[in-house]
Amino acid sequence: MTNTVTYSTLFLTLLMMVGLFFFIRASTKDRTETLVLHRKTPPQLLLQELRTYFEARAYTTQDVNGEANTLALQGFVRPSWFLAIFLTTLAAVGALCLALVLASLFPLYGRVFMGLILLAPAAGLYYWQRAGREEQVTVQVCPESLSALEQHSQLTVIAHRDELIALQKSLGKS
Numbered sequence: 825m826t827n828t829v830t831y832s833t834l835f836l837t838l839l840m841m842v843g844l845f846f847f848i849r850a851s852t853k854d855r856t857e858t859l860v861l862h863r864k865t866p867p868q869l870l871l872q873e874l875r876t877y878f879e880a881r882a883y884t885t886q887d888v889n890g891e892a893n894t895l896a897l898q899g900f901v902r903p904s905w906f907l908a909i910f911l912t913t914l915a916a917v918g919a920l921c922l923a924l925v926l927a928s929l930f931p932l933y934g935r936v937f938m939g940l941i942l943l944a945p946a947a948g949l950y951y952w953q954r955a956g957r958e959e960q961v962t963v964q965v966c967p968e969s970l971s972a973l974e975q976h977s978q979l980t981v982i983a984h985r986d987e988l989i990a991l992q993k994s995l996g997k998s
Contacts, residue, residue: 830929837925844918848911848947852954855985861995866975867893867965874963874979877994881987883961895963901984903955912948919944959984 863870871893875885883899919940927934961983968976981988 830925834925834929837922841918841922844914848915848950851907851911851951856960856982857985857988859979859981859983859988859992861979861981861992862968863977863979863995864975865977867967867977870977870979871895871963871965874965874981877991878961878963881990893965893967895961897961897963899959899961901955901957901959903952907955908948908952911951912944915947916941916944959987961987 865873868890871888871890875888875895875897878895878897878899879885881899883897885895886898887894887896889895920938923937923940926937930937961981963982964980966978966980968978981991983991
């Protein structure tokens with residue numbers, strides 16, 4: 825291989841490693857979002873349903889304000905074994921690619937560069953230590969007056985994106 829090809833391969837591999845680094849960092853990012861829904865349920869009943877729903881999902885109630893129709897919950901989100909193993913595997917493949925390119929550029933140090941693969945478990949460890957954390961869920965239910973006969977509610981939930989998706993699926997089934 826010519827030096828031009830090898831150096832361009834090194835450059836592309838380094839770009840890949842930068843992307844891998846930011847992908848691993850993003851795996852632990854906080855993804856709290858706000859969801860607003862409208863339901864044909866009285867506020868107090870809806871608040872009680874949501875409290876039961878979140879307690880069934882291992883959240884504990886921190887604060888309930890019946891007058892303001894608010895609910896605050898807290899729960900521990902465990903890290904995923906699958907994602908930890910996946911990130912470790914990605915880091916190992918990335919380190920192997922970098923080691924092979926460096927070994928072709930500097931053949932005398934080829935075995936030393938293969939030692940980069942030993943750093944791969946650090947990606948899974950980083951994820952495991954940072955992903956497990958306490959999550960907060962805040963619920964507010966406001967009454968809406970669309971008609972005199974029916975009570976409607978506006979539901980505002982602030983929680984992790986995955987929790988909001990699960991809540992939407994649950995509310996869609998009921």
